[in-house]
Amino acid sequence: MFGSDRTQMRRFFTETWRKAQSGEMLVPLEQLLAGVIQQHPEYHPLIESADNALDxxxxxxxxxxxxxxxxxxxxxxxxQIGTDRPAGIRNLYQKAVAKVGDSHEAEHQMMECLGKMLWEAQRENRAPDEQAYLHCVKQRVTK
Structure with missing residues (x-):
């Protein structure tokens, strides 16, 4: 969506939050983003001070x-959960929510695996390994 332009991506976050706070109409991606920002009040001061956030x-x-x-x-x-891609991730997410009792915390648990998969792919200059990712999430869900 934004390529590697960090400033443009961050501006999208700050502008989406500004629009949400002022009650402006949001497109579906902005609605999703505004919901995620809403769940993170610890980041609101940064998001609301765009000049500090961008650089x-x-x-x-x-x-x-x-x-x-x-x-x-x-x-x-x-x-991923919405599209069930990689296949099986939605079911694992539902199990994670049942285990921890909170969808936001379940995402945090899964994030560890997502971050690991992306870091390894970048480090080894290869495509992300979806099967290793699913295995990691499954291990966390079944512990």
Whole structure:
């Protein structure tokens, strides 16, 4: 959608949140994003100060979590669950929700596996391994 333009992607987050807060009409992707932002009040001050949000580096070495990456992973998971792609992810999500009793926390559990799959694919310069991803989620759900 945005390629590798970090500023454009972040502007989409901040502008979507501004529109949601002012009651403007949102397209489906904006509705999804606004819902994810709503679930993360700890990020609202950053999202609401677009000037600070657009260029900030979030360095894991300093213990920082990138809120845009975090919320983007929620969106990815919700898209996967909605389309059941990879096949079986919806069922595993439902099991995770039943186990932890909260859909948001279930996504956080699954996010660990999603992040691992993406990191390994990037590190090894290959396509993401969906089967390894599903196996990881299944392991978390059945523990």
């Amino acid at each position: 900030k580096d979030f360095l894991p070495d300093g213990g920082e979590t990138n809120p845009f990456l975090h919320m983007g992973m929620h969106i990815s998971l919700q898209e």
